[in-house]
Amino acid sequence: MGREREPEVKAMSAAESSPARTEAPVALRLLRRAFLSEHLVLGLCLVYFAALAPFTPGFASWSNLQTVLAYALPILVVSVGLTLVLIIGGIDLSVTSIIALASVVGGKIMSGDEGWLAGHALAVPVALVAMLAVGFGIGAINGLAVTACRIPAFIATLTTMMFISGLAIWFTLSRKIGGLPSGFVMLGQQLWLAAAIAGIATGIAYLALARTLYGKWLYAIGHNSRAALVSGVPVARVTFFTYVASGLFAGLAAILFTAALETGNPEMARDNLLDVVGAVVIGGTSLYGGKGRVSGTVFGVLFLALVDNSLNLLGLTFYTITMVKGGLILAAALTDALRNKLLAGR
Amino acid sequence: MTMMKSILSFRRLALGLAATMLVLLSSCGKSPDSGTVGGDAAGKQLNVGVNFETLQTEYWVAGFEAIKAELKKRNIQIVESIADGDANRQLQQVRTLITRKVDGIILVPKDAKTCIPAIKAANEAGIPIVLFNRPAAESPGVKSSAVVADNRKLTRETVEFMIEQARKTGKKHKAMVIVGDLGDINAVGRKDGFYDAIKGQESVVEVVAEVPSEWNQEKARSGVVNALQANPDISFIFSSSDFLFPSVVAALKSANKYQKLGEPGHVILGGFDGDATAYQMLLDGYLDATGVQDVYFEAEQSVQALLDQLAKKDVPSLILDPGFVIHQGNLQEKQTRMWGANVSRK
Numbered sequence: 001m002g003r004e005r006e007p008e009v010k011a012m013s014a015a016e017s018s019p020a021r022t023e024a025p026v027a028l029r030l031l032r033r034a035f036l037s038e039h040l041v042l043g044l045c046l047v048y049f050a051a052l053a054p055f056t057p058g059f060a061s062w063s064n065l066q067t068v069l070a071y072a073l074p075i076l077v078v079s080v081g082l083t084l085v086l087i088i089g090g091i092d093l094s095v096t097s098i099i100a101l102a103s104v105v106g107g108k109i110m111s112g113d114e115g116w117l118a119g120h121a122l123a124v125p126v127a128l129v130a131m132l133a134v135g136f137g138i139g140a141i142n143g144l145a146v147t148a149c150r151i152p153a154f155i156a157t158l159t160t161m162m163f164i165s166g167l168a169i170w171f172t173l174s175r176k177i178g179g180l181p182s183g184f185v186m187l188g189q190q191l192w193l194a195a196a197i198a199g200i201a202t203g204i205a206y207l208a209l210a211r212t213l214y215g216k217w218l219y220a221i222g223h224n225s226r227a228a229l230v231s232g233v234p235v236a237r238v239t240f241f242t243y244v245a246s247g248l249f250a251g252l253a254a255i256l257f258t259a260a261l262e263t264g265n266p267e268m269a270r271d272n273l274l275d276v277v278g279a280v281v282i283g284g285t286s287l288y289g290g291k292g293r294v295s296g297t298v299f300g301v302l303f304l305a306l307v308d309n310s311l312n313l314l315g316l317t318f319y320t321i322t323m324v325k326g327g328l329i330l331a332a333a334l335t336d337a338l339r340n341k342l343l344a345g346r
Numbered sequence: 347m348t349m350m351k352s353i354l355s356f357r358r359l360a361l362g363l364a365a366t367m368l369v370l371l372s373s374c375g376k377s378p379d380s381g382t383v384g385g386d387a388a389g390k391q392l393n394v395g396v397n398f399e400t401l402q403t404e405y406w407v408a409g410f411e412a413i414k415a416e417l418k419k420r421n422i423q424i425v426e427s428i429a430d431g432d433a434n435r436q437l438q439q440v441r442t443l444i445t446r447k448v449d450g451i452i453l454v455p456k457d458a459k460t461c462i463p464a465i466k467a468a469n470e471a472g473i474p475i476v477l478f479n480r481p482a483a484e485s486p487g488v489k490s491s492a493v494v495a496d497n498r499k500l501t502r503e504t505v506e507f508m509i510e511q512a513r514k515t516g517k518k519h520k521a522m523v524i525v526g527d528l529g530d531i532n533a534v535g536r537k538d539g540f541y542d543a544i545k546g547q548e549s550v551v552e553v554v555a556e557v558p559s560e561w562n563q564e565k566a567r568s569g570v571v572n573a574l575q576a577n578p579d580i581s582f583i584f585s586s587s588d589f590l591f592p593s594v595v596a597a598l599k600s601a602n603k604y605q606k607l608g609e610p611g612h613v614i615l616g617g618f619d620g621d622a623t624a625y626q627m628l629l630d631g632y633l634d635a636t637g638v639q640d641v642y643f644e645a646e647q648s649v650q651a652l653l654d655q656l657a658k659k660d661v662p663s664l665i666l667d668p669g670f671v672i673h674q675g676n677l678q679e680k681q682t683r684m685w686g687a688n689v690s691r692k
Binding site: 057058061063064067068070071074075169173174176177178189257260261262263265267268269270271272275308309312313315317318321322 | 398401425426427428430431432433434435437438439441442444445446447457458459460462463483485527528534
């Protein structure tokens with residue numbers, strides 16, 4: 001946990017030492033503490049849920065919560081990978097195209113209709129490995145482009161996104177791949193299985209950030225990569241593996257997306273990039289690097305999913321839902337900027 | 347003090363944002379039809395969920411409005427949701443409709459295969475489901491009806507009409523076809539219909555450019571510009587959707603090739619959909635023909651199919667909208683059934 005809690009510890013110690021703070025009203029102090037707390041988004045989720053549940057028919061029902069969770073799990077997995085990249089001050093725009101390519105590669109291997117291993121006992125395991133390998137491979141290309149070739153991450157991953165999206169369309173000639181084996185489909189449609197997969201992946205990322213040297217290195221690179229290099233952090237190697245990890249998480253998300261929708265789809269998750277980045281930012285990860293938590297991303301994803309679901313249940317129009325979601329992401333970005341300002345001001 | 351000022355200014359900002367959202371939620375938020383009271387023959391109020399994959403183009407907006415008008419005419423309550431191009435979100439929204447215990451669902455699926463889990467969920471809940479404009483792929487045990495335009499046939503008829511116009515000029519024409527997003531089954535049907543019509547007509551029309559648009563106007567514009575630069579003597583253009591015409595017209599104007607029918611240098615133009623832009627181009631004498639999807643027929647048939655399913659009547663799995671080709675010769679006669687003409691008059 002150590003590094004993840006650092007911003008709050010700093011804020012609290014500064015609060016105690018500031019004369020202005022001691023004179024401030026209690027309510028303002030509590031507001032400030034809540035505002036700087038790492039649990040802000042969790043609090044927002046709980047308040048939002050409690051506020052909407054009495055007025056939104058079906059919102060708190062078990063079946064609806066299952067629906068929300070089923071929608072959020074694949075997005076959570078890809079968001080966790082992106083969190084790691086944002087912490088080092090990078091960006092990975094290729095995650096959704098990795099999902100698309102992994103989806104069709106997996107489908108092409110195991111589909112009962114047209115798969116290379118149709119009906120073979122090893123079809124599903126081979127497809128799973130291949131989908132993760134796609135994520136690993138494209139993550140490695142991104143990592144090499146950013147570290148060895150020193151291409152800015154935005155351009156490197158944007159280029160990869162364009163290339164991979166085109167490749168996925170070309171690979172399938174735009175056709176969707178159906179007839180996926182039931183043994184694979186259950187990974188996305190049995191909620192407990194999908195939750196276990198997403199939970200384990202998220203837990204590994206959480207522990208890696210909070211309890212390992214790798215996690216400390218990520219924050220160090222995000223704060224100041226030059227200073228980290230001088231301090232002996234293997235910046236290039238860590239950056240490379242962070243992009244690989246992001247690719248792997250996208251590959252894993254592809255498994256959940258593809259299984260949930262029973263289709264290998266060259267357009268899979270194409271329009272999810274904004275949701276993913278929005279959820280990570282709402283979760284408190286800074287777009288400037290050096291700050292972010294996996295737990296925050298979990299609640300960011302959950303918060304956006306709850307908002308989306310509740311507004312649909314309330315029968316609001318598409319335009320309103322879009323505006324409200326955009327407003328929330330904007331509010332999160334403003335919060336991030338203000339928190340940075342407050343923390344830097346002391 | 348600076349910190350407190352920052353917090354206070356942020357509080358004002360947050361309050362402003364919250365107030366804006368509340369205004370949105372209260373004033374423009376509710377679906378205009380969500381409070382409609384209706385009932386079936388037994389006196390039970392019917393409640394139908396309408397979920398569209400997107401409202402990106404005029405066609406989808408016109409279809410959405412036509413379905414809502416048809417439901418309202420029959421005194422049926424409406425619950426609407428839009429998936430914004432995301433198959434995973436669409437699955438969640440259909441499950442949300444099931445949570446709301448709607449009596450039936452009219453769905454515009456993202457595509458033929460990723461909608462299968464959503465249809466299965468509706469089937470399992472015993473809720474009839476009708477697909478508007480896009481059919482689902484065949485899948486064992488999955489039951490739905492679809493009302494769709496015969497894209498391939500209608501495109502073939504439209505292009506055959508264009509070829510007749512080309513033949514009348516007595517010279518051989520070089521042709522360009524702008525194809526849609528080939529992940530969309532309708533785009534594939536239109537592309538196939540184009541080549542069906544061209545086949546065997548090579549002495550009149552030779553295809554020299556195929557422009558991929560991915561249903562994106564900017565991509566279409568740059569593609570058309572490039573094709574016109576490579577082949578300045580192109581004199582026959584078919585666009586797979588009328589909503590790409592602004593891009594085509596801009597490119598033709600910059601190449602000084604946008605002329606009316608009968609004028610020297612006129613490029614034979616055809617499209618598909620029958621939107622307001624196409625209607626205006628027909629009125630102004632620039633457009634030769636477009637294949638019109640009969641939105642009102644499709645909306646009426648969709649609602650009827652849903653009611654028939656509720657009444658336990660047999661409903662065919664595919665109901666075809668034959669559509670019609672509109673051109674200068676039949677514009678007066680056919681324009682009342684052209685949805686774009688009605689949009690234009692509004």
